[in-house]
Amino acid sequence: MSLSVTLTVNRVQHRVLLDDPRVTLLDLLRERLQLTGTKKGCDRGQCGACTILLNGRRVNACLALALSHDGAEILTIEGLADGAALHPVQAAFIAHDAFQCGFCTPGQIMSAIGLISEGQAGSDAERVREGMSGNLCRCGAYRGITEAVVAATRSMTKEKAA
């Protein structure tokens, strides 16, 4: 059986031939499209390093079978910046020193974008922590991460209101 999926990744359409049905979205991104910004931490849904936006929602790419998502629209960390202009969440992570080694950062940023668009946390730090609990940080940069997400939520919702 010849298998293929068509995916729109960071606004570019790709048709990917798969020789094997076992490929996850994470492996497809990293190994077939060379988009290695999305990280593989645990490969089991436990760390959030592989978080992407799939049809606008944050999900763990490591537990998504690529074949199951034919036709999907995907946004990864590589698709955020507009040239040299960073996405507000990226800028907030830098401003608030929200990382140390940076391994969890792409997943944290994608998850934060998902959280902000879900609109369940607002800028309440406790709710942001709860909403970001699917993303672990081995370096323990949680304080900066929470501050960055709160600040980005404020700036992005102000932008929208304006």
Next chain:
Amino acid sequence: MNRFEYLRPQSVAEAVAAAAVPGSAFLAAGTNLLDLMKIGVARPQRLIDLKDLPDLDIIEQLPDGAVRIGAQLRNAELAHDPDFRQRFPIVAEALLSGASAQLRNVATVGGNLIQRTRCAYFQDPASACNRRAPGSGCDARGGDTRQHAVLGWSEDCIATHPSDFCVPLAALGAMVEIEGPAGRREVALTDFHLLPGNTPERETALGQGELVTALRLPPAAAGFARHARYVKLRERTSFAFAVVSAAAALRIVDGRIQEARLALGGVAARPWRAEEAEASLRGATPGAEAFHRAAALALEGARPSGDNEFKIELARRIALRALTLAAAGTPDRLPALPASPFAPLPGGLHV
């Protein structure tokens, strides 16, 4: 992970027919199934993807007042549906306490119900496990049993069912709608997960090829919305399975409990409904005395399955806490924070 054939049926009938072949497994979001395939615990030969099945991702209001929840509806969609969470806040609270936002965005109603135990020995193919390999023994006995049962276990298996969602569903008397080779049938949620006995490999009431199409909350499940809580105790504040949990729902009329519902999670191979405790609350004045009595009744018959006697007292206290919080009223905002029953007082700092 083993190789598999991938099928994508377009109707329930097609899916059921495809699954009649031994070695087949239904694929919902895959957050449990793919995980188990990666570690070699599940090895299906054929994956039957449920993605294209029509009309399985809706919430339906039935004429008799019941609510039908499609098996393919995502956990987050159900928890955030404004009408549903207003009528069944206890279900939304349990859903929002489970897994992470990323997982809830894809995990389905059916997958949550049918997810396998998190017993570490079940998940380790090098360990003996009667559930995974019948007759091989049970390495959990005498091992690390924090996540294991104190009710309804057998010598052959002491695993628990890990779902949060199923705990309030058991309390509310949910029904599971099933479609299979022999047609349609339904099973009470409290009979859906089987106690291990001497056949722990039989985990649910589903037969070969049977598909769960929906869950149904009966009309009697409504009416608890003002006094309902799900309380979950875990090893960290968020993103962890329950060590023990409790769903408590009360209907209070003129200062008396007209009807009570209570179920426990993390204590047995099924969500554990405590009907005797419920009966003891009928007609009682909500308060410490009635709640202490009910919580003790809920754990009657509990016994440790290893080094986990602490769970009996912990579960009793969580049941008591859930009843007390339910009596105080359903919170306006879900999830109610802080998520940990051990959290410091509101305003306390932690990073």
